[in-house]
Structure formats: structure tokens, C-alpha cells
Amino acid sequence: MQVDVLNANELKKSAPVFGQLSFDNHEQVVFCNDKDTGLKAIIGIHNTVLGPALGGTRMWDYSSEWEALNDVLRLSRGMTFKSAITGLNLGGGKAVIIGDARTQKTPELMKSFGRFVDSLSGKYITAEDVGMETADMDTVREVTKYVTGISEDKGGAGNPSPITAYGVFMGLKAAVKHKFGSDDLEGKSVLVQGIGHVGETLVEHLTQDGARVFISDINEERLEAVKNKYGAVIFEGSDVYAANVDIYAPCALGATINDDTVKRINAKVIAGAANNQLADELTHGKVLRERGIVYAPDFLINAGGIINVYAELENYGKQEIMRKTENIYNTTLEILSKADKEDMTSHFAALKIAQQRIDDRKKQNLK
Numbered sequence: 001m002q003v004d005v006l007n008a009n010e011l012k013k014s015a016p017v018f019g020q021l022s023f024d025n026h027e028q029v030v031f032c033n034d035k036d037t038g039l040k041a042i043i044g045i046h047n048t049v050l051g052p053a054l055g056g057t058r059m060w061d062y063s064s065e066w067e068a069l070n071d072v073l074r075l076s077r078g079m080t081f082k083s084a085i086t087g088l089n090l091g092g093g094k095a096v097i098i099g100d101a102r103t104q105k106t107p108e109l110m111k112s113f114g115r116f117v118d119s120l121s122g123k124y125i126t127a128e129d130v131g132m133e134t135a136d137m138d139t140v141r142e143v144t145k146y147v148t149g150i151s152e153d154k155g156g157a158g159n160p161s162p163i164t165a166y167g168v169f170m171g172l173k174a175a176v177k178h179k180f181g182s183d184d185l186e187g188k189s190v191l192v193q194g195i196g197h198v199g200e201t202l203v204e205h206l207t208q209d210g211a212r213v214f215i216s217d218i219n220e221e222r223l224e225a226v227k228n229k230y231g232a233v234i235f236e237g238s239d240v241y242a243a244n245v246d247i248y249a250p251c252a253l254g255a256t257i258n259d260d261t262v263k264r265i266n267a268k269v270i271a272g273a274a275n276n277q278l279a280d281e282l283t284h285g286k287v288l289r290e291r292g293i294v295y296a297p298d299f300l301i302n303a304g305g306i307i308n309v310y311a312e313l314e315n316y317g318k319q320e321i322m323r324k325t326e327n328i329y330n331t332t333l334e335i336l337s338k339a340d341k342e343d344m345t346s347h348f349a350a351l352k353i354a355q356q357r358i359d360d361r362k363k364q365n366l367k
Contacts, residue, residue: 022073027053028123029073032116037109039097041116042068044076045124046092049362052122053093054148054306054313055079056129057113059101072096074254074276079306082299084354085331086324088310093124101131110139118144127160127309130196130253134159148309157312157321160305164273165201167325171301172202172247172271173209174332179269179294186210189245191235191267193217194252195226198273198302202251203230216240217252241265248272254298255279262287271296278347285345296332297350303328 080092150156
């Protein structure tokens with residue numbers, strides 16, 4: 001087996017960070033390593049014009065450090081626009097810890113990560129994401145105040161997943177109204193791909209609203225549990241993307257809408273909780289528009305979670321959390337209408353509004 005080894009000069013030429021396709025003028029990328037706990041983490045801070053960069057920590061068993069870097073760059077950029085489009089005074093950041101959350105996560109590792117977060121003095125504030133639980137944020141809280149999503153009994157807003165799911169539900173209903181003229185889900189078929197904390201709660205909302213819900217997940221035990229709890233139907237087809245349903249709701253990892261899948265999708269509406277659903281924002285967003293498929297921008301409709309944890313910083317209660325999350329419905333309708341009027345993809349329409357808010361604040365800051 002031949003192994004290619006780069007020398008220092010070649011590595012510099014390959015531009016491992018600034019040359020990444022996902023690098024989008026990020027302000028700061030921090031590599032964290034702690035030999036004693038085995039921590040290997042990356043913190044990505046994309047933009048802090050509107051405020052400190054807030055975004056969750058994801059623990060995932062990445063196949064390579066390059067994959068982890070690409071993920072944190074994409075996710076942190078998404079958080080910038082998520083906060084901007086939702087009207088929050090926050091920037092965009094994200095963190096990833098490389099490892100299997102089921103077997104490698106320990107309180108010592110989480111505290112070590114928390115100390116790295118603390119060293120940034122509030123420029124980055126962490127929260128819960130894939131592979132993390134509210135209890136992990138409580139552990140991080142022991143070593144830094146720059147963490148949100150801690151337990152309610154400790155003064156926090158608690159698990160953000162239910163609010164995230166409710167925001168996705170609001171965005172999904174708005175997209176359905178835009179496509180079909182009514183947001184009534186009675187009899188509409190929805191395929192939920194990924195039934196973790198957010199996906200399961202979305203299934204609950206959809207079922208209560210009268211939708212026919214199909215579910216797909218790699219975890220067969222979860223499938224059976226959610227099927228029995230809500231009466232959902234396990235998708236048995238060989239191609240989840242070609243499923244003959246009204247709405248496709250991706251709620252697992254991102255980039256499920258890619259070169260391989262984008263032309264196979266039969267759904268009329270795409271609205272889900274996953275981040276970075278479009279593998280290529282420009283190309284795949286355009287294909288969806290040309291095919292008449294309504295796409296609810298992910299960074300808008302999955303913003304309920306950040307609205308929930310933002311409450312800890314601004315000290316507002318559940319009523320205001322729900323009001324802001326319900327407003328995702330109105331914002332989604334506005335963006336879909338803007339996309340039609342200006343003949344652009346819904347993703348670009350949302351980015352345009354978010355970027356304008358950032359640019360306006362940047363001008364104010366320079367005065």
C-alpha cells in the first residue's frame with residue numbers, strides 16, 4: 001500500500017483551513033487538544049458582527065479530521081445566518097468533538113472542552129447538539145459561564161430539542177400553505193428521515209395535525225418505538241428520496257439533497273430540521289426551484305433551538321420563546337414569497353435578508 005506523505009511546505013500550499021471549500025471568511029478557527037482526556041475538538045467562529053458566536057457542540061465519530069473541519073466550518077456559517085434571519089443579536093459559531101459519544105464521552109473530557117471555551121472569554125458560547133445532552137452542558141457549566149442549554153433546575157432553558165421541532169413544524173406548515181394554498185396537514189403524507197429527539201417530536205406534531213407520517217432511521221429500535229408510540233408507518237421502500245409523499249422532512253445529518261438525490265425527490269415540499277441540507281446551495285437550490293419543489297431554508301426553520309437557549313442570555317420566559325418560535329411561520333412565508341417575486345431560490349432569498357441585517361449592523365458599528 002502506498003502512503004502519500006506531505007512535507008511542511010506542501011502542507012502549507014494545500015491550504016488545509018483557508019483553502020477548504022467550506023471556509024467562508026471565518027473569523028477564528030480553534031483546534032483544541034488535551035492528551036490527558038483524549039479531547040480533540042475544533043471550534044469555528046464564523047462571524048460576531050451581531051453579537052457573540054453561539055452554537056452547539058456536536059460529538060461525532062468523524063472518519064477524518066478533514067471531515068470534522070469541514071463540518072464545523074459549514075455549521076458555524078449556518079449559525080451566523082440562523083441568528084441573523086431570526087432577529088437575534090448573536091453571531092455564528094459551532095464546535096465539534098471528534099469521537100464516539102456513546103463510548104468516549106466522559107465528564108473529564110467535557111470539562112476539558114469547557115476550559116477551551118472559557119479561554120475565548122465569551123466570543124463563543126456553546127450549547128447542545130448531536131451527541132450531547134443537557135447533562136453534558138451542566139458539566140461544561142462547572143468550568144465556564146459561556147454555555148447555554150443547561151437544566152431548568154439550574155436556571156437554564158433546558159433541552160432545546162422540543163422547541164427546535166416546534167419551529168420546524170411551523171416552517172413546514174408555512175411551506176405547505178405556500179405550495180398548496182392551505183396549511184392544513186389532514187391527509188398529507190410526510191416522510192421524516194431521522195427520528196432523534198427533534199425528529200420524534202416533529203412526528204408527534206405532524207400526527208396530531210392529521211398527517212400520514214412515514215419514518216426512516218438507521219436505528220431499528222427507534223423506528224419500532226416511534227411507530228408504536230405515534231402510529232407512524234416505517235418506510236419500507238428501497239429509495240427514501242424517491243418516496244411518493246407530499247413532504248420530505250430531513251432530520252438527520254446534512255447534505256441529503258445532493259447530486260445523487262436531487263432529481264429523484266418526488267415530494268412537493270422539503271422542510272426538515274437537519275442543518276446544511278443542500279450539499280451545494282447554489283446548484284441544488286436551483287434544481288429544486290426548477291422542479292417546482294418548495295424548499296423551506298433549514299437555517300430558518302430549525303432556529304427554535306437557538307431561540308430557546310438565547311432566552312438564558314436575555315432572561316425571557318417560555319411565553320416569549322414560543323412567540324419567537326411561532327414567528328418562524330410568518331418569516332418562512334415572507335421568504336418563499338420573496339423568492340417567487342424576485343425569481344431566486346428560497347435559500348438565497350433567506351441568505352440575502354440575513355446578510356443585509358449583518359451588513360447594516362456592521363455599518364452602525366463603524367460609525
